[in-house]
Amino acid sequence: MSELLEGSAAEIARDVNARRLSASDVTEATLAHVRANDAEVGAYLLVLDDLARETARRVDQRIARGERLPLAGVPLAVKDNMCLAGARTTCASRILEGWTAPYTATAVARMLEAGCVPIGKTNLDEFAMGSSCENSALGVTRNPYDLERVPGGSSGGSAAAVAAREAAIGMGSDTGGSIREPGAFCNLIGFKPTYGRVSRYGLIAFASSLDQIGPLTRTVEDAALAYDAMAGHDPMDATSLAREVEPAATALREDLRGLRIGIVREFKLEPLGAAMKAVYEQAYRELEALGATLVDVSLPTADYGLATYYLIAPAECSSNLARFDGVRYGLQVDAGDVATMNSQTRAAGFGPEVKRRVLIGTYALSSGYYDAYYVRAQKARTLVARDFAQAFGACDLIACPATSCPPFTLGAKSDPYSMYLMDYYTIPMSLAGIPALSVPCGWVDEGVPLPIGLQLTAPHFAEPLLLGAAHAYERATQHARKHVPRTSAHA
Ligand code: GLN
Secondary structure, three states: OOHHHHOOHHHHHHHHHOOOOOHHHHHHHHHHHHHHHHHHHOOEEEEOHHHHHHHHHHHHHHHHOOOOOOOOOOEEEEEOOEOOOOOEOOOOOHHHOOOEOOOOOHHHHHHHHOOOEEEEEEOOOHHHOOOOOOOOOOOOOOEOOEOOEOOOOOOHHHHHHHHOOOOOEEEEEEOOOOOHHHHHHOOOEEEEOOOOOEOOOOEOOOOOOOOEEEEEEOOHHHHHHHHHHHEOOOOOOOOOOOOOOOOOOOOOOOOOOOOEEEEEOOOOOHHHOHHHHHHHHHHHHHHHHOOOEEEEEOOOOHHHHHHHHHHHHHHHHHHHHHHOOOOOOOOOOOOOOHHHHHHHHHHHHOOHHHHHHHHHHHHHHOOOOOHHHHHHHHHHHHHHHHHHHHHOOOOOEEEEEOOOOOOOEOOOOOOHHHHHHOOOOOHHHHHHOOOEEEEEEEEEEOOOEEEEEEEEEOOOOOHHHHHHHHHHHHHHHOHHHHOOOOOOOOO
8 A cells, every 4th residue: 555545634635735746646546545455345335536537637737726725635435325426326225226416415515626536435324324334235344443343334434445544534424423433433533513514415315404414534633624624504405504614623722721521420331341441431531631621411311312313313214215216216116007116116225224214204203103202202302402501511522432332243233223222322412413523542452453432522513622622632642543454455
């Protein structure tokens, strides 16, 4: 692997802007590495060689004309639930077979405008429903730190690509943890901004009131640069916020002095097992050593998060996925009449987890059950959000685990319930719509060293504070650098 692929997005952009390196060279090195490495990792569903080369040439021309681009020449991996004009877009589902995106998602377009080069579209759990990438109908993605294990999900392909140096920035979407979990599993920063901060236009909807696009990166600085590039109002998304974006890349801190960090009373570390508990206890001490004051906070309704989410998300999914009817997009199974064609197309095109959610969601929304399930879940959601608002009266940030276990072996969690439990720590923040990220905080040994992530979360719009603090933590601890991926093309 070419050494330049070890560079962070910030370093690559610096060199391309200074003309020490061309975007075309970075792109060729990346494409060669993907060819050598990705058969093993399986991060990409589609590699966009021609588009990448053409985009790189245009970036080099812009630089030659004297433009400075914040992400000049940075290889970008795009989760395959985001539209990129002219590229096959699948959501890792058979139902979208043969469908090509007619336009580009705003967040993707902004990354390209900032100088990124799109390397390809990455694997995910079908329609982003899952926590391991194993619900993909189109391929297996492996964790670059142990190829027998999952990369996390649902943005597992983007995470694996960045961890394996097959891209410097991965774009993911997070509905209940799908950026933060794969970030933690792949030794990366996984960052979900405030709901409404990044446009969802061109992101194929799963649960519209929760879905949020964000970056997966190897450094906090890169996450901040990506956020600054992709965030901001978009008239094409009615839920996108008009409020001005405060830049995060200029808010990176060196210490945590003066910050109060909340430790959640209800989030006990014992159930995580001795090894993970020790990692988190050390992480909390490291926060203190950097000058933060740890304070005890309570999220009394956080325990209801999972049940609440697993009603609201399927309810929204059942209505969003109604559009896949065999007429407008992708797959169509021939049948004698339209109704039979609709149902046979959906039966053949959706995988088991998607069908489960459509059924649960339709049931929860049906008359007679709507009040008992959906309306109650919405009320519980309000309580979870209120808990956070109260807790942030006593602290600036909250620290807690990102996942309830280390990356697990492919196939190890076969029942849906144990997979849902994975999201215990990430869902409350999604319900509240607040920004949250996962930052590497240590390793546990299961024969191979496995990365663990610390989750930090902040009030709405406090992205600069959140990323700033994560930067101080990363800089002082350097946990991510302790081990390298174990893929054969690495080194
Ligand atoms: N694991 C959660 C789910 O399956 C979250 C997925 C996501 O954030 N897209 O719904």
